[in-house]
Amino acid sequence: MPGPPDHAAIILAGGRSSRLGGVPKALLLADGKTLLETTLAAVPDARPVCVAGPPELAPLLARSAPEAVLVREEPAFGGPAAAVAAGILAMTDPPEWTLVLACDMPGIAAAIETLLCSATGSESLLAVDAEGYMQPLAGIYRTADLLSAVNVPAPGQLTNMSMKGLLARVQWRGVQVSPMSTADVDTWADAMSLGVSATDMQQQSLRHGPSEAKEHEWQASRNNSKHGAAGC
Numbered sequence: 012m013p014g015p016p017d018h019a020a021i022i023l024a025g026g027r028s029s030r031l032g033g034v035p036k037a038l039l040l041a042d043g044k045t046l047l048e049t050t051l052a053a054v055p056d057a058r059p060v061c062v063a064g065p066p067e068l069a070p071l072l073a074r075s076a077p078e079a080v081l082v083r084e085e086p087a088f089g090g091p092a093a094a095v096a097a098g099i100l101a102m103t104d105p106p107e108w109t110l111v112l113a114c115d116m117p118g119i120a121a122a123i124e125t126l127l128c129s130a131t132g133s134e135s136l137l138a139v140d141a142e143g144y145m146q147p148l149a150g151i152y153r154t155a156d157l158l159s160a161v162n163v164p165a166p167g168q169l170t171n172m173s174m175k176g177l178l179a180r181v182q183w184r185g186v187q188v189s190p191m192s193t194a195d196v197d198t199w200a201d202a203m204s205l206g207v208s209a210t211d212m213q214q215q216s217l218r219h220g221p222s223e224a225k226e227h228e229w230q231a232s233r234n235n236s237k238h239g240a241a242g243c
Contacts, residue, residue: 015127017106020057021098022050023148024064024114027088030198034213037064038071039196041117041207046196050112051076053120057110061101063094064114091148092172096161105154113148115196117205122192126151129186135178138193139185147174149193156181 024037024047031039037047044052047068054060060079062072065087072079082101084093095111102109108130112119122138129136130151138149160177161169169177196202202209209217 015056016108016130018057018108018110018127018130018151019102019105019154020054020060020110020112021095022047022054022060022062022064022112022114023091023094023098024050024062024068025083025088025094031196031202032217034209034217035065035067036115036196037068038210038213039115039202039207040210041205045071046117046207047071047114048075049117050114050119051079053123054110054112059102059105061098062114063098086170089169090171091174092161092177093169095157095174095177096169099154099157099161102154107154108151109154109157110151111148111157113195116149116193117196117207118189118192118194119149120192122149122188125188125192126186133182135181135183136186137183138188140188140193141190145185146193146195147178149188150183152181152183 026036028034028036038045041049047062048071051060060076061082062068062079063082063084065083066081069081072081080101082097084090084097099105099109110123110126116122126136126138126149133153135152135156136150137145137147139145160181163180164172194205196205196207
């Protein structure tokens with residue numbers, strides 16, 4: 012049986028994490044590793060790997076994935092389309108396929124395996140979860156299609172563009188993936204239900220930060236998890 016196709020990877024790790032009180036999703040912990048490390052470990056054969064995120068991630072990459080390239084969308088926090096563009100345009104002679112992944116899915120390895128095994132033909136592939144939801148930030152794309160998509164808009168038009176907007180000209184199909192493999196962390200309740208936690212330093216930042224609402228949500232999520240009530 013042939014192995015997976017040659018592929019690159021773009022990992023998006025630079026969002027505002029507004030519903031988490033600004034705590035970076037990339038640095039949340041699952042099974043003793045940050046979510047970014049978990050995502051990097053799920054793409055061991057990807058070459059090259061570009062991580063779109065802030066410069067604060069550089070020490071983690073130097074330690075865990077020194078071959079990865081850290082890029083930043085312009086402007087910062089310019090949205091997923093701008094982040095994908097920063098990643099794909101930073102690659103020199105990329106392979107035929109490129110994984111595009113958000114960094115906040117602790118079970119993503121299972122979805123990646125399915126996507127790689129399904130990567131044949133002329134269409135890009137998006138993961139589809141058990142509820143039928145298609146996740147464009149868990150997909151494997153024809154690299155040429157991604158390059159065409161990011162080069163079509165005029166300069167600046169990618170800012171705050173959704174992935175749906177970016178992919179309007181990309182031919183793709185959905186691929187069913189394992190349940191929960193694309194479950195992501197948007198809120199503290201999501202984090203608790205997926206076994207994801209803040210570091211001690213992040214918890215202190217939440218408790219002593221300026222927003223009482225952030226602290227309330229964090230404490231409510233902790234209390235719900237103790238009583239088995241947390242969920243997505």
